[in-house]
Amino acid sequence: MSFPHHHLLGIKQLSRQDIEAILERAAHYAQTNRSPQKKTDRLAGKIVVNMFFENSTRTRTSFEIAAKRLSADVINFNTAVSSMNKGETFGDTLSMINSTHADACVIRHPQAGMVEEATRYFQGAVINAGDGAGAHPTQALLDALTVQRHKGTLEGLTIAICGDIKHSRVARSNALLWKLFGSQVRFFAPEGFTFPEETNKDLGIIPCSTIDEAIDKADVVMMLRVQNERLEQGETHLDPAMYNESYGLNHDRLRRAKKDVIVMHPAPMNRGVEITSALADDPQYSVIFEQMEMGVAVRMACLDLFINN
Numbered sequence: 001m002s003f004p005h006h007h008l009l010g011i012k013q014l015s016r017q018d019i020e021a022i023l024e025r026a027a028h029y030a031q032t033n034r035s036p037q038k039k040t041d042r043l044a045g046k047i048v049v050n051m052f053f054e055n056s057t058r059t060r061t062s063f064e065i066a067a068k069r070l071s072a073d074v075i076n077f078n079t080a081v082s083s084m085n086k087g088e089t090f091g092d093t094l095s096m097i098n099s100t101h102a103d104a105c106v107i108r109h110p111q112a113g114m115v116e117e118a119t120r121y122f123q124g125a126v127i128n129a130g131d132g133a134g135a136h137p138t139q140a141l142l143d144a145l146t147v148q149r150h151k152g153t154l155e156g157l158t159i160a161i162c163g164d165i166k167h168s169r170v171a172r173s174n175a176l177l178w179k180l181f182g183s184q185v186r187f188f189a190p191e192g193f194t195f196p197e198e199t200n201k202d203l204g205i206i207p208c209s210t211i212d213e214a215i216d217k218a219d220v221v222m223m224l225r226v227q228n229e230r231l232e233q234g235e236t237h238l239d240p241a242m243y244n245e246s247y248g249l250n251h252d253r254l255r256r257a258k259k260d261v262i263v264m265h266p267a268p269m270n271r272g273v274e275i276t277s278a279l280a281d282d283p284q285y286s287v288i289f290e291q292m293e294m295g296v297a298v299r300m301a302c303l304d305l306f307i308n309n
């Protein structure tokens, strides 16, 4: 069966069946990535252009490694010195890349909706690597793969997502994904960092008023950083020590969750703020570094399926 999509814009555009197909292929790549012969020729002869209009090292590196493992050639388009700074429009920049017949653009952009906008100008596969507070589909997919490895299922779980929900494309994409599998998502955010009630309703999540309530008997606890770079006018930075005390995750708090709970974080994490260092490094609970490993496998699966569809 061929894969039914050409672009990866968000979880919203995918069905449960699409997600299962991506995760199945990603699980295969996760295995080969641990073997001595990691490289395949699935994308030999193809060109992938990374366009990161927002600072990112981990996600860009992860996509670059993924493309290279599949034998694609990778171009890192330098957005800092691009002609866009000389007044060229986003559309013209994408049209220029389109004229080169590149096979895929992996795009991160500070503004929600701009990755979708790119599909008007670029005919190859467009892959969303995070657009503002919009969507971050490969993060939700790598989170799902990590959970599946530990829980053996994606169904019937309780997932607590805690932190700066308001600015988080990770929270939004995760909520959409877990809904498709009938798992329950709870959100906890400090005051001023929540989604509007309408959004919570649309996403089908359960809002909680304390972190303790959110993690009570949870199977998975996902912590988010305060995205200071996305704070809008009038929103204030919170004191890190106060944040840790009131909203941070530590071993003591985690006792409310299920015994076999796993702790996740999309990274970059602020140790001692949203999570204690001791917990982030505790192999009994923390799967944070495994998430990064699964990120490469999931991005390989996405590049493979969306480019070769």
Ligand code: NCD
Pocket: 058, 059, 130, 136, 139, 169, 170, 224, 225, 227, 266, 267, 268
């Ligand atoms: C996340 C992002 O960029 O949305 N990080 C990531 O993809 N590695 C979360 C974050 O920035 O806090």
